Amino acid sequence: MVRKSVFLVLVLLLSSQMVHAQGIGFGPLAGYFQSKDADEGEFMFGGAIRLKLSPSFGIEGSIQYREEKYGDGAVKVRSWPVMATGLFYVFPFLYGAAGAGWYNTTLDYDEGRMGAGVMMEDETTQEFGWHFGGGLEIPFGSGTKLYGDIRYVFLDYEFKQLPGSEGLESDFYIITVGLLWGMD
Numbered sequence: 001m002v003r004k005s006v007f008l009v010l011v012l013l014l015s016s017q018m019v020h021a022q023g024i025g026f027g028p029l030a031g032y033f034q035s036k037d038a039d040e041g042e043f044m045f046g047g048a049i050r051l052k053l054s055p056s057f058g059i060e061g062s063i064q065y066r067e068e069k070y071g072d073g074a075v076k077v078r079s080w081p082v083m084a085t086g087l088f089y090v091f092p093f094l095y096g097a098a099g100a101g102w103y104n105t106t107l108d109y110d111e112g113r114m115g116a117g118v119m120m121e122d123e124t125t126q127e128f129g130w131h132f133g134g135g136l137e138i139p140f141g142s143g144t145k146l147y148g149d150i151r152y153v154f155l156d157y158e159f160k161q162l163p164g165s166e167g168l169e170s171d172f173y174i175i176t177v178g179l180l181w182g183m184d
Helices: 002-019
Strands: 023-035 042-054 057-070 075-091 094-109 123-139 144-154 172-181
Touching: 023 057, 042 172, 057 094, 075 123, 094 144
Parallel strands: none
Antiparallel strands: 023 042, 023 172, 042 057, 057 075, 075 094, 094 123, 123 144, 144 172
C-alpha cells in the first residue's frame, strides 16, 4: 500500500511539473564518436525527446545506434544506447549535461582475423555508463530548435574472448547535432 501511495504521489508531482513545463520537443540526431582504443571514429544516428521543466532545468531521453571496431577489425561492436540526461541551462541557449545510459551491446567476433583454430561466440550484453558534457540550443524557426553538444561517456566493454584485449579502453566522446520540433 505504501509503495502505491508513493508511486501515485510521484506521478502527480511529475504530471504537475509537465503542465508547467517550458516546452517539449522531439527529433532526430546525428553525431560522431571516437572510443579511446577503437580502430577509428564513426558516425551514429538516433532520436531524442526533451522536456524543459523550468528556464534553468530540463531532461532528455534519447536512443541511438552506433558501430565501432576494435583489434584491427577482430571485433565489431554494435550498440543501442538508451540515455537519460539532466540539462542545466546556464543561459537560455547554453547548457551543461549529466546522465546515465543503458548500453545494449552486441560483440561480433571475426574468426578470420583471430587466427587458425580460434573459435569465438558472438555475445550480447547490457552495460551501464555515465556521461557529462555541454552544448548549445538555438531557436531555428517557429517551434524548432537546433542543438549541438559534446559529451564524454564512461563505459567499459569487456572483450572476454579477444586475446590481448585486457587493456582496451572503450570510454568515448561524442559530438551530436539535432533538431527539436515542438519547443517554445
